[in-house]
Amino acid sequence: MISTPALQDLTMLSITNLHANVADKPILKGLSLSINAGEIHAIMGPNGAGKSTLGYTLAGRPGYDVTDGSVTFLGEDLLALAPHERAAAGLFLGFQYPVEIPGVSNVQFLRESLNAQRKLRGHDPLSGADFLKLARAQADAMGMDMDMLKRPVNVGFSGGEKKRNEMVQMGIIDPKLAILDETDSGLDIDALRVVGDGINRIMRKPDKAVLLITHYQRLLDYVQPDFVHVLAGGRIVRSGGPELALELEREGYKDLAA
Amino acid sequence: MTDTPIKDQAAHDAAARVADYEHGWSADIETDFAPKGLSEETVRFISAKKNEPDWMLDWRLKAFRMWQTMESPDWAKLNVPPIDYQDAYYYAAPKAKKTLESLDEVDPEILRVYEKLGIPIEEQKVLAGVEGARKVAVDAVFDSVSVATTFREELKKAGVIFLSISEAIREYPELVKKWLGRIVPMRDNYFATLNCAVFSDGTFVYIPEGVRCPMELSTYFRINAENTGQFERTLIIADKGSYVSYLEGCTAPMRDENQLHAAVVELVAMDDAEIKYSTVQNWYPGNSEGLGGIYNFVTKRALCQGNRSKVSWTQVETGSAITWKYPSCVLNGDDSVGEFYSVAVTNNYQQADTGTKMIHNGKRTRSTIVSKGITAGKSNGTYRGLVRVAAQADGVRNFTQCDSLLLGDQCGAHTVPYIEVKNPSAQIEHEATTSKISDDQLFYAMQRGLGQEEAVALIVNGFAKEVLQQLPMEFAVEAQKLLGISLEGSVG
Numbered sequence: 001m002i003s004t005p006a007l008q009d010l011t012m013l014s015i016t017n018l019h020a021n022v023a024d025k026p027i028l029k030g031l032s033l034s035i036n037a038g039e040i041h042a043i044m045g046p047n048g049a050g051k052s053t054l055g056y057t058l059a060g061r062p063g064y065d066v067t068d069g070s071v072t073f074l075g076e077d078l079l080a081l082a083p084h085e086r087a088a089a090g091l092f093l094g095f096q097y098p099v100e101i102p103g104v105s106n107v108q109f110l111r112e113s114l115n116a117q118r119k120l121r122g123h124d125p126l127s128g129a130d131f132l133k134l135a136r137a138q139a140d141a142m143g144m145d146m147d148m149l150k151r152p153v154n155v156g157f158s159g160g161e162k163k164r165n166e167m168v169q170m171g172i173i174d175p176k177l178a179i180l181d182e183t184d185s186g187l188d189i190d191a192l193r194v195v196g197d198g199i200n201r202i203m204r205k206p207d208k209a210v211l212l213i214t215h216y217q218r219l220l221d222y223v224q225p226d227f228v229h230v231l232a233g234g235r236i237v238r239s240g241g242p243e244l245a246l247e248l249e250r251e252g253y254k255d256l257a258a
Numbered sequence: 259m260t261d262t263p264i265k266d267q268a269a270h271d272a273a274a275r276v277a278d279y280e281h282g283w284s285a286d287i288e289t290d291f292a293p294k295g296l297s298e299e300t301v302r303f304i305s306a307k308k309n310e311p312d313w314m315l316d317w318r319l320k321a322f323r324m325w326q327t328m329e330s331p332d333w334a335k336l337n338v339p340p341i342d343y344q345d346a347y348y349y350a351a352p353k354a355k356k357t358l359e360s361l362d363e364v365d366p367e368i369l370r371v372y373e374k375l376g377i378p379i380e381e382q383k384v385l386a387g388v389e390g391a392r393k394v395a396v397d398a399v400f401d402s403v404s405v406a407t408t409f410r411e412e413l414k415k416a417g418v419i420f421l422s423i424s425e426a427i428r429e430y431p432e433l434v435k436k437w438l439g440r441i442v443p444m445r446d447n448y449f450a451t452l453n454c455a456v457f458s459d460g461t462f463v464y465i466p467e468g469v470r471c472p473m474e475l476s477t478y479f480r481i482n483a484e485n486t487g488q489f490e491r492t493l494i495i496a497d498k499g500s501y502v503s504y505l506e507g508c509t510a511p512m513r514d515e516n517q518l519h520a521a522v523v524e525l526v527a528m529d530d531a532e533i534k535y536s537t538v539q540n541w542y543p544g545n546s547e548g549l550g551g552i553y554n555f556v557t558k559r560a561l562c563q564g565n566r567s568k569v570s571w572t573q574v575e576t577g578s579a580i581t582w583k584y585p586s587c588v589l590n591g592d593d594s595v596g597e598f599y600s601v602a603v604t605n606n607y608q609q610a611d612t613g614t615k616m617i618h619n620g621k622r623t624r625s626t627i628v629s630k631g632i633t634a635g636k637s638n639g640t641y642r643g644l645v646r647v648a649a650q651a652d653g654v655r656n657f658t659q660c661d662s663l664l665l666g667d668q669c670g671a672h673t674v675p676y677i678e679v680k681n682p683s684a685q686i687e688h689e690a691t692t693s694k695i696s697d698d699q700l701f702y703a704m705q706r707g708l709g710q711e712e713a714v715a716l717i718v719n720g721f722a723k724e725v726l727q728q729l730p731m732e733f734a735v736e737a738q739k740l741l742g743i744s745l746e747g748s749v750g
Contacts, residue, residue, distance in 0.1 A: 061701050083704040084713075092705075099702040103720030112716060113706035120707075152720065169706065 010037045010074075012177055012209045013058075018069035019234075020057045027053040029234035030069070035177070035209050042212040042220055042245060045231035046253040051213045052096060054231065055181045059093040060086050074176065087113075088120035090176030092169075094183045098162040101153040106165065107135060109153045110172050117173070138171035142198050159186035167198035178203050179211045184219035196222025217249035292349030298322060301455050304349045308424045308459075311431060321444050321454030328448045334582055334611035335640045335672055338553070341518060348456045348489070416472050418502075419464040423491050426462035433464060437493055441524035441561045441588070449520040449555040449582075453489045457522070460491035465500035465531070474730055476505040490521040496531035498564060503534040505733055519578075521556045529564030529591065534572070536729050538737050541577035546635075546747070548607025551579025558585035562594035562620075570597040571614065572728040574737040576744040579608060584642065586615035589623035596625040599725040601737075603718075603744045604637035604669070613643035613674075618684070622653040627660075630722045631673075632741070634665035634748035640672040649680040660690040663721050665714070665748045700749065714749050715742030 013035040020028040027050045035041050045051050057064040058071065060083035071078040073089060081089060101109060115125040126134070139149050142164050154162050163183055170178055180199065184192055200223060203210045212223060220228075220242065228244040229236045232253065238244065292303045301322050305315040330341070413420050419430065426434050444454050465471050496502055519541070525533050535558075544551025554577075560569035571585040587596025598614035616625035631639040639662070647654045662671035673690050695717050703713035719726065719738050726734050 059701075059705050061705075062697065082709075083701065084707050084709050087705055087707040095702065095705075097698075099696075099698045101699055101703070101717060101720055103723035104716055109703070109706070109716065112712070113703070113708055116709065116712060117707035173706065 011035070011072075012037045012039075012074060013078075013211070014072045015058075016070050018054075018057070018071060019067045020053060021065045021067055022053060022063060026067070027234055028057060031231070031235050032069075033229065033236055035211060037176075037209055038206045039226045040204065040210040040212065040223060041227045041229065042214060042225040043229050043231050043236075044214060044245060044248055044253075047215075049231045050234045051231055052181055055093055055179045055211075055213055058086075058179060059083060059091060084116065085120060087173075087175075088117040092173055092175035092178045094163075094166045094170060094178060094180035096182040096185065098154050098157075098166055100155045100157075102155055104153050105151065106149045106153050106168075107132070110135065110149075110169060114173060135168075135172055138168050141171060141201065142168050143194055144168055160188065160191040163187055163195055164191065164198075167195055167202070171198065171202050174202070176207070177209050177211070179213065181213045182215065183212070184214055184216065192219065193222055195219075199223045217245045220245050292347055294347055295344040296346075296348060296456070300348050304456060304458060307349060308427075310424070310427055313431070313435065314427050317439070317444075318455050321451050322456075324445060325448070325451040325455055328451055330448050334642070335638065335674070336580055336582060336609050336611050338580055341553070343452075346518065349458050412472065416469055417466040418469060418471050419462065420475055421462045423457070423460040423462045423493060426493070430462070430464070433495065434462065434493065437495055437524065437526055438491075439524075441526055442522050442557050442559050447557060450522050450557040453491060453520050453522045453557070457489040457491035460493075460521070462492075463494040463502060463504065465494075465496045465502045467497040467528075468499045469497075470500065471502040474503045474505055476507070488517070488519040488521070490519075490523075492521070492523040494523075494525045494533060494535075496525075496527045496533050496567075498528045499530040500528075501532045501534075503536070503730060505536045505538075505730060507538040507540070507733065507736070518553045519555065521558075523556070523558040523585075525558075525560035525569055527560065527562050527564060527567035527569055527591075527594075530566045531564055532568040532570075533560065534570045535560070535585070536733055537571075537573040537575075538729075538733055538740065539573065539575045539577050539581075540740055540744075542579075543577050543608050543744075544579040544606065546606045548579070548636075551608070552577065554578035554581045554583060556581075556583040558583065559615075560585075560587045560596070562587055562589045562591050562596060562623075564594070565591040565620070566593045567591045568595040568597075570595075570599070570728070572597075572599040572725065573601070573612075574722075574725070574729070574733075574740065575600070575602040575610060575612060576740050578610075581608075581610040581612055583612045584614055586617070586644075587625065588617045588619065589625065590619045591623075592620040593622045593624075594620050595623070598625075598627045598629070598643075599728045600628070600641075601630045601632065601722040601725045601741070602639055602641075603632045603741060604634070604639045605744055605748050606635040606637060608635075608637040610638070611640040611642055613641045615644040616646070616656060618645070618647045618651045618654040618656070621651055623651060624655045625657075627656070627658040628724050629658075629660045630725050631660070631662045631671050632665070632718055632721065632745070633662070633669035633671050634745055636668045638670040638672070640674060642674045642676075644676040644678070645686060646677075647679040647681050647684040647686075651681050652683050654681065654684040654686075656684070656686045658686075658688045660688075661721070662690075662692040663718065664692065664694045665745065695749070710749060711742065711746055714745055718742070718745060 011034060015031060015033045018028050018031040043051055066079055073091060078086060111131045118125055135149055136146055139146055144164055154165060183195060187195060196219060225242055228240055228242060230238040292300055301318045305318055442450050444451055463475060494504060527533050541552035541554060562569055569587050575581055585598060589596050596616050602610045602612050604610050614627055627643055629641045631641055633639040641660045645656045660673045664671055671692055675688055677686055699717055700713050703716055718741050726737055729737055
């Protein structure tokens with residue numbers, strides 16, 4: 001295994017003046033944001049502010065067209081990479097609505113995905129036995145039954161199970177940067193704690209970073225952010241520390257809408 | 259890849275056009291052609307070439323005369339260009355040296371053909387003494403004549419007869435006479451009748467009473483001579499209480515001109531016998547503009563003659579420009595079982611009209627049909643299936659599931675089920691779905707690290723899983739790869 005250089009205090013993600021259209025409609029209008037290794041950032045904001053668009057645009061979803069600005073990820077031009085190359089570079093997107101893939105087991109899906117990433121990074125594929133060991137450990141850590149990992153991806157999973165499955169996937173893939181799009185939505189209070197613990201366990205490390213996209217303060221009770229940003233009208237309109245989230249919870253977004 | 263001798267500019271151009279076909283190349287093997295065109299002379303030539311007895315020649319000639327009075331069927335949802343039957347060769351055999359003892363004696367050029375195809379000739383492992391290698395007997399059909407038949411000794415010990423059909427005609431005339439044309443009658447359909455007249459070779463299998471065939475039997479088909487129609491003939495007889503699994507797989511080299519393939523496969527299962535017949539079909543589908551490709555007009559039928567007999571068809575159809583194929587079961591024996599598991603993939607300009615017929619004549623007969631159609635590009639795929647329950651057949655059950663998956667917005671998927679029930683006790687279920695690979699699924703898989711083609715292959719394999727898991731292991735892996743390869747370039 002090649003050792004990675006110390007990433008602490010490195011700029012992991014640098015977004016400068018990002019403009020992005022969806023179906024020719026401008027959604028992101030000059031968004032700038034910088035995230036260092038070891039940091040957890042929360043992005044909050046009203047519906048329609050462009051929060052999910054930010055996640056999709058960074059992950060390279062087709063149909064999310066960057067019209068201006070730049071994004072560097074670990075010093076590389078992120079926007080020049082295809083979606084699977086961004087994944088291999090270490091970017092993980094936790095989906096707000098995890099997708100069902102009938103007939104494909106979680107185990108197969110994740111093993112193929114992980115090995116595709118390893119191949120792009122020039123590493124040997126993980127053997128079936130090694131992969132299962134890893135998968136079992138991550139499932140256990142999230143309190144997920146191994147049987148669920150053998151079931152088709154997200155098929156017949158409850159909303160909470162899907163979100164938990166996203167965290168198991170994140171644990172197995174072990175990314176550098178996790179963008180978690182409303183990972184807290186649809187979770188009851190117990191599940192919220194499990195998911196929050198998972199994020200801390202997997203991602204709160206000096207060489208990793210998290211961008212939490214959320215509506216509500218409640219996830220931030222479990223995952224303490226270093227920075228909180230308010231996204232409105234396609235831009236970051238305010239930034240602060242954890243106290244900003246509490247303020248927003250009290251007073252709402254109405255005064256912030258651009 | 260070795261260089262292919264290119265005869266003229268037109269062929270060279272054609273080769274260039276279809277160079278993206280993975281298996282598109284042609285080997286240089288001397289061919290012994292029948293005269294071009296189709297006449298009584300052709301039929302006599304083929305029969306003479308194979309040293310056939312008079313009864314066989316008479317049978318062929320009867321079929322040929324019958325065929326001349328028949329017309330090509332046009333009821334399928336296919337657009338078939340007129341075929342000039344006089345502009346083709348009906349017999350091509352690699353020049354025989356002598357009877358072969360082992361693979362070593364096979365023309366190295368032929369072995370290279372197999373190698374280039376990446377065909378898992380499992381027997382190579384067995385010959386090399388690989389521990390635990392599963393025994394698969396390969397009756398290699400190269401062009402029209404069986405070149406090498408192996409494992410004959412071990413099979414003989416079990417009493418299994420596994421021969422080319424030409425050999426069987428000479429060595430077991432009574433068995434062949436009894437069943438040839440009994441399951442698929444000579445007059446059955448235009449292409450079957452043609453096959454009766456000009457079939458070149460194929461496989462004969464007999465499993466004696468109470469014998470479980472000690473290995474999976476396998477035939478790899480390959481069309482390799484220009485303008486040569488392929489008319490394979492297969493007959494498998496499973497006697498009482500026996501079991502056999504038979505694998506059939508094929509690819510073809512590139513061709514600019516359309517090649518006709520009209521095989522006939524007949525299976526018969528006696529009391530308590532079971533036949534599992536698996537096919538992976540990857541003939542040249544034509545290029546991305548719809549030029550060239552194989553016409554695959556095949557008649558496959560099984561007779562579940564005995565009580566409690568069972569026949570299971572599994573097919574993965576990815577190749578051919580046009581596929582017209584309905585592997586069927588005639589369930590005569592009481593409590594007999596018919597199964598049909600199918601994945602049919604069409605891309606570019608391919609057309610497939612495929613399905614099955616389950617004819618329930620016996621009491622308490624059961625059938626299962628699972629059809630997965632995947633269409634991409636500008637292709638069209640049709641499932642056409644018949645479930646018929648005779649008046650005397652009490653307690654019949656059928657379950658049919660037809661799923662279609664569309665890639666893109668210029669392809670077509672069609673489902674045409676026919677259900678004819680003359681006995682009120684029958685329970686018939688039919689389920690059908692049509693779906694598209696969603697952008698959500700693709701992006702989700704790509705975000706986890708899969709390239710676009712890999713993501714498509716993964717999703718498609720998931721869709722086809724129920725069928726793929728029916729295949730023997732060696733085939734399942736090959737088939738999964740094939741699905742991915744067949745759909746390359748279909749998204750994005």
